[in-house]
Amino acid sequence: xxxxxxxxxxxxxxxxxxxLLLAGTGLGLGNAxxxxxxxxxxxxxxxxxxxxxxxxxxxGEPYGTLVLAIAITVIEVALIVSLMLAGGAATTALARDTVxxxxxxxxxxxVGLCLLVGGARFRxxxxxxxxxxxxxxxxxxxxxxxxxxxNYTVTTPGPFYSASQLGFIAIISLILYGTxxxxxxxxxxxxxxxxxxxxxEEIHALPPSNKIAILSALLLFTCLVAVVLLxxxxxPGIETAVASAGxxxxxxxxxxAAVVLLPEGLAALRAARANRLQTSLNLALGSAxxxxxxxxxxxxxxxxxxxxxxxxxxxxxxxxxxxLSLFVSGLSLANGRTTVLQGAVLLVxxxxxxxxxxxx
Numbered sequence: 146x147x148x149x150x151x152x153x154x155x156x157x158x159x160x161x162x163x164x165l166l167l168a169g170t171g172l173g174l175g176n177a178x179x180x181x182x183x184x185x186x187x188x189x190x191x192x193x194x195x196x197x198x199x200x201x202x203x204x205g206e207p208y209g210t211l212v213l214a215i216a217i218t219v220i221e222v223a224l225i226v227s228l229m230l231a232g233g234a235a236t237t238a239l240a241r242d243t244v245x246x247x248x249x250x251x252x253x254x255x256v257g258l259c260l261l262v263g264g265a266r267f268r269x270x271x272x273x274x275x276x277x278x279x280x281x282x283x284x285x286x287x288x289x290x291x292x293x294x295x296n297y298t299v300t301t302p303g304p305f306y307s308a309s310q311l312g313f314i315a316i317i318s319l320i321l322y323g324t325x326x327x328x329x330x331x332x333x334x335x336x337x338x339x340x341x342x343x344x345x346e347e348i349h350a351l352p353p354s355n356k357i358a359i360l361s362a363l364l365l366f367t368c369l370v371a372v373v374l375l376x377x378x379x380x381p382g383i384e385t386a387v388a389s390a391g392x393x394x395x396x397x398x399x400x401x402a403a404v405v406l407l408p409e410g411l412a413a414l415r416a417a418r419a420n421r422l423q424t425s426l427n428l429a430l431g432s433a434x435x436x437x438x439x440x441x442x443x444x445x446x447x448x449x450x451x452x453x454x455x456x457x458x459x460x461x462x463x464x465x466x467x468x469l470s471l472f473v474s475g476l477s478l479a480n481g482r483t484t485v486l487q488g489a490v491l492l493v494x495x496x497x498x499x500x501x502x503x504x505x
Contacts, residue, residue, distance in 0.1 A: 152199070152357060152364075159192035160364060163371035170378050179382045186375040186404065193368035193408040194415070196361040201424075203358035208330060210427040213409060216366060218435040220373045221247075221405055222443045229447055238456040240444040241304075242395060244437050245292060245459055245467070246402035248284075251433040252470045253495035254403075255410045259417035259425040260477070261488030270422040274481040276329070276336035280430035281478065283325045285471050287318055287434070291441045292467065295458035304458025308449060315445035322438030329431070339423040369408065376404040392503050399502055406432070422483065462505070466498050 166185040169178060197216075201209020225243055229236045263270045291314060300307040306314060329337050353361070387396050409432045416424040441457075448455040459467065473494060477487035 152361065153195070155188075156192045156195045157364065159188040160367045160371050163189040163368070163375060167371065167374055167378065179379060182375050182379055186372060186379070187407075189368045189372045189375065190407040190411060193365055193372060194411045196365035196368060197408065197412055198415075199353050199361035200358055200365060203352050203355075203361075210424060210431055211326070211330065212362070213365075213412060213428065214432040214435040215439075216369055217405065217409060217432065218439050220369050221436065222440050224373050224377060224405075225440060226443060226447050229444065229453065230451070234453065237454050239398075240440060240455065241292065241457050241459065242398040243402055244440050245463060246399045247406060247436045248288060248433050249466065249470060249495070249498050250399070250403055250406055251409075251429050251436070252284075252474055253491045253498065255406070255413055255429045256426070256474065257488045257491030257495055258410075259413050259422065259429065259488070260483045261485050261492060262414060263417035263420065263422055263425070264483060264485035264488055266418060267420050268484065270417070270420065270483050271481055272423040272426055272478075272483075273336055273338070274479070275333070276423070277426050277430065277478045277481075279325065279328060279333075279336065280426070280434065281471070281475055283321055284430060284434050284437070285475075287321050287437050287441075288467060288471070290314055291318060291437060291457060292459045293464055296464075304456055305454060306457060311445050311455065312449060315442040318438050318441045322434055325434060325438075337423070337427055339421060372408065373405055376401055379404075393505055395502055395505075399499070426478070462501060466494070466501070470494055470498075 163185045166182055170182070193213075197209070197213040200212050203209075204212065221243070225240050229239060260270075294314075295304050295306050298306065298310060300310060352358075383397055383400050387394070387400075409428055413425040413428040416422070416428065444455060447453065470491075473490060477483065477491065
């Protein structure tokens with residue numbers, strides 16, 4: 146008879162080390178100390194992925210992927226809001242840049258890598274079309290309404306919404322995301338379940354006990370907070386390095402967004418390597434939806450409450466890349482089967498996005 150799985154020691158020690166390293170940043174140990182934060186951050190990411198998988202195994206799909214997506218997004222929102230309140234008018238475009246970078250990284254980088262790795266290992270992978278189609282439709286609506294439409298409204302000139310428009314779009318974003326979560330977890334939960342779940346050996350593994358699952362959930366939250374705070378602590382060093390290299394300031398947002406999304410990206414990649422593409426897509430697309438569907442309403446509330454101007458509209462180059470990403474993703478995930486080709490195309494778009502960010 147199999148025993149209930151327990152947590153490995155390293156997954157418990159990793160967040161403790163991360164928090165100890167964070168405590169050391171206040172001791173004035175110099176810039177050299179920042180290099181120690183990198184392994185601490187990576188250890189926190191790996192631990193977060195492990196605990197997310199433990200929780201997901203206990204609660205089942207699609208609730209497990211929803212746990213990681215919402216947990217990371219809530220912490221990301223808290224980080225953005227705190228930076229906005231501290232930075233004032235200089236951070237009016239912070240939410241826009243972070244959300245845009247997160248969507249592009251997820252839609253092209255994470256999904257593309259999952260399709261490429263999964264296709265290379267299994268030649269062809271399958272997933273449920275209905276769930277992915279619902280995710281992409283909701284994502285396209287929220288992205289266009291929040292990041293593109295502000296450029297074309299006339300009440301307030303420029304890439305801004307007026308106060309009434311901003312409040313309305315915040316409500317619309319919450320309605321769209323809330324409806325998606327309802328469909329994903331209640332009304333059409335089967336759309337987001339792997340069609341070949343019986344063929345997956347991990348499905349038959351003994352699930353963790355409630356005690357282990359609760360401990361993992363707490364450690365997951367601890368890891369994610371540590372990862373975000375470590376990324377924030379590394380931000381000045383990243384800004385200095387980017388400035389020294391003569392690269393655009395927008396690259397800083399891309400790097401920080403990539404670090405914050407590491408737990409989701411690694412979890413999605415591991416699922417693709419285990420031939421669980423449905424779980425990978427649930428993680429990736431669900432994270433993109435949570436990122437924009439929760440962040441925009443949160444920063445809208447801050448903007449309306451403090452009077453800070455919120456820049457939302459992206460420029461024409463970014464708009465073209467966003468529309469191309471949505472179009473190609475829709476075609477690539479249209480028939481429920483993927484090969485290395487779809488992954489390669491998405492990764493090429495991601496490479497173009499990175500290159501044009503560095504060389505605009």
